[in-house]
Amino acid sequence: MKQIQMRKSSTTSLISTKKIIQMNNVWASYDSKNFVLEGINLSIDRGTNYAIIGQSGSGKSTLLKLMNGMMIPSKGTIKIDYVSPDMNNKKFKNMMHTIGYIPQSLGLVKNISVLENTLLGALPRLSKIQSLFKKFPEHEIKEAKRILNLVGLSGKEDRKIYMLSGGEKRRVAIARALMQKPTILLADEIVSELDNVTAHEIMDLITDAQKRTNLTAIMVHHDMKLALEYANRVAVIKKGQKILELGVEGETIVDFQTGDVTTEEIMEMYDANSKK
Amino acid sequence: MLTPKNNIIIGIIIALLVVASYNVDANPIEFVEGLPNLAIVVEEMLLVEPKYVPTAIWAMFETIQMAFIGTIVGFVIALPLSMLSARNLNSKYVYGPVRALLAAIRTFPSILWAILFVIMVGLGPFAGVLAIIMYTIGFVSKLQYEAIETIDSDPMDAVGSIGVSKWQLIRYVVIPESASHLLSHLLYMFDYNIRQTSILGLVGAGGIGFYIINYIKFFEYGKAAVFMLVVLVSVLIIDWVSVKIRDKYIIKSQHGMEVTTK
Ligand SMILES: Nc1ncnc2c1ncn2[C@@H]1O[C@H](COP(=O)(O)OP(=O)(O)O)[C@@H](O)[C@H]1O
Ligand SMILES: [Mg+2]
Numbered sequence: 001m002k003q004i005q006m007r008k009s010s011t012t013s014l015i016s017t018k019k020i021i022q023m024n025n026v027w028a029s030y031d032s033k034n035f036v037l038e039g040i041n042l043s044i045d046r047g048t049n050y051a052i053i054g055q056s057g058s059g060k061s062t063l064l065k066l067m068n069g070m071m072i073p074s075k076g077t078i079k080i081d082y083v084s085p086d087m088n089n090k091k092f093k094n095m096m097h098t099i100g101y102i103p104q105s106l107g108l109v110k111n112i113s114v115l116e117n118t119l120l121g122a123l124p125r126l127s128k129i130q131s132l133f134k135k136f137p138e139h140e141i142k143e144a145k146r147i148l149n150l151v152g153l154s155g156k157e158d159r160k161i162y163m164l165s166g167g168e169k170r171r172v173a174i175a176r177a178l179m180q181k182p183t184i185l186l187a188d189e190i191v192s193e194l195d196n197v198t199a200h201e202i203m204d205l206i207t208d209a210q211k212r213t214n215l216t217a218i219m220v221h222h223d224m225k226l227a228l229e230y231a232n233r234v235a236v237i238k239k240g241q242k243i244l245e246l247g248v249e250g251e252t253i254v255d256f257q258t259g260d261v262t263t264e265e266i267m268e269m270y271d272a273n274s275k276k
Numbered sequence: 277m278l279t280p281k282n283n284i285i286i287g288i289i290i291a292l293l294v295v296a297s298y299n300v301d302a303n304p305i306e307f308v309e310g311l312p313n314l315a316i317v318v319e320e321m322l323l324v325e326p327k328y329v330p331t332a333i334w335a336m337f338e339t340i341q342m343a344f345i346g347t348i349v350g351f352v353i354a355l356p357l358s359m360l361s362a363r364n365l366n367s368k369y370v371y372g373p374v375r376a377l378l379a380a381i382r383t384f385p386s387i388l389w390a391i392l393f394v395i396m397v398g399l400g401p402f403a404g405v406l407a408i409i410m411y412t413i414g415f416v417s418k419l420q421y422e423a424i425e426t427i428d429s430d431p432m433d434a435v436g437s438i439g440v441s442k443w444q445l446i447r448y449v450v451i452p453e454s455a456s457h458l459l460s461h462l463l464y465m466f467d468y469n470i471r472q473t474s475i476l477g478l479v480g481a482g483g484i485g486f487y488i489i490n491y492i493k494f495f496e497y498g499k500a501a502v503f504m505l506v507v508l509v510s511v512l513i514i515d516w517v518s519v520k521i522r523d524k525y526i527i528k529s530q531h532g533m534e535v536t537t538k
Contacts, residue, residue: 101437105430110428111452120435123435123448128443173434
């Protein structure tokens with residue numbers, strides 16, 4: 001069996017077992033007819049790295065949108081720190097300030113600089129007057145520069161987004177999320193289009209941030225190998241259903257969901273995915 | 277190309293053209309018979325009276341100032357209205373009424389606004405400026421909200437999910453993302469408004485058109501020609517300048533945007 005290199009921020013046994021995200025029999029639909037997610041159950045421990053993989057169209061991005069309140073489930077319950085994610089819920093609206101969300105296309109504002117994009121993460125901390133005059137306090141600018149240094153972008157603060165490489169853009173999106181002082185980071189396939197080396201650099205950045213701040217990261221991936229390398233748990237989604245929840249114990253890959261999938265079957269999927 | 281369906285459409289267009297021409301008394305023979313009259317006008321215009329050039333330039337300067345104020349004020353008033361009209365920022369209970377208001381404003385051409393304001397505030401450039409403001413509000417707001425509706429939804433989603441206020445979303449995402457379009461509309465509108473302001477003088481709302489119409493009334497085509505030439509040259513210069521500004525600020529940033537989208 002192949003050895004999977006472990007780069008996880010921490011192992012499940014070391015951290016507090018407090019659940020930060022819980023989904024109970026969650027169904028979701030865009031047209032209230034066809035369900036794109038069907039009966040999802042999951043629970044995520046604080047401070048862990050949780051990966052979601054599955055074929056295109058299986059519902060991975062929808063799962064993230066449910067976690068940041070952009071979408072409301074048709075059925076079932078979701079709790080983020082015991083609060084239901086819903087943009088119209090005042091309590092959750094305040095929690096959104098500390099939930100970083102990076103969509104697949106990153107969602108950077110293209111015509112403004114790296115520093116200005118990073119500062120967007122501090123917007124909830126700005127007063128009305130400050131945001132009217134686009135005036136960020138000095139300590140926020142300092143903090144943004146510190147974070148940009150952390151993600152390897154010092155010296156590029158004044159560049160416009162369209163002047164950056166794919167890897168650099170991802171660093172900006174991460175910097176913007178870190179600027180939120182996040183407790184949760186939701187990232188949708190942000191390393192899928194990158195070469196292997198850059199993908200690892202970006203993942204290492206997130207692992208470092210997790211170590212420093214006990215950040216919980218929920219990341220959609222394309223590559224099973226990469227997911228297993230970094231995540232404490234890997235949920236496999238197929239046609240809107242969670243079919244497996246994998247983790248590495250010692251040298252074997254275990255399915256925690258059903259328990260009746262053989263390691264061989266998992267390894268087959270693993271090989272099929274990692275060959276791509 | 278020439279499918280049966282297209283043939284039918286072309287046939288309908290030709291039929292409409294014939295009917296419409298008949299209804300407006302469009303008569304090619306009259307046009308040809310009128311050509312000698314044009315020759316007389318052109319001949320008289322060639323007797324350009326250069327001593328009127330300073331007056332003409334001064335009148336044009338007034339026209340440009342009117343267009344400038346009208347465009348800027350109209351643009352600034354239009355911006356919040358178009359933010360309220362954008363479907364991706366508001367519920368239909370907000371954008372519906374605001375759009376209806378703007379559509380109503382748009383039904384009036386600038387010359388009608390000018391007549392209205394001449395009645396309200398009297399003859400002179402102020403009436404013209406007010407007319408240009410109204411026209412600009414109606415026209416540029418439509419360009420603006422259409423541009424706002426086409427901006428990329430991903431930055432809005434990403435920044436919106438931080439839980440920022442709508443005002444912050446507009447200030448930090450919507451305006452920067454649509455800035456190049458907005459600047460482009462501003463230039464276009466200024467350019468267009470200079471032409472419009474040039475004719476508002478016809479109804480006494482100030483500007484160079486006032487001179488032109490008066491000289492034409494008294495058959496002083498040579499004097500009118502000076503003023504018309506000044507309009508022509510000014511419009512050409514402004515056209516040229518706005519092309520330069522576009523190249524420098526707008527094309528470049530749009531090119532940059534293209535590079536980033538996958
Ligand atoms: N905004 C939307 N409106 C309607 N259907 C959507 C929308 N977004 C996604 N879908 C559909 O929902 C399903 C799951 O999509 P998604 O969650 O984006 O999958 P994944 O991220 O795994 O590729 C797909 O069938 C997709 O076509
Ligand atoms: Mg997706």
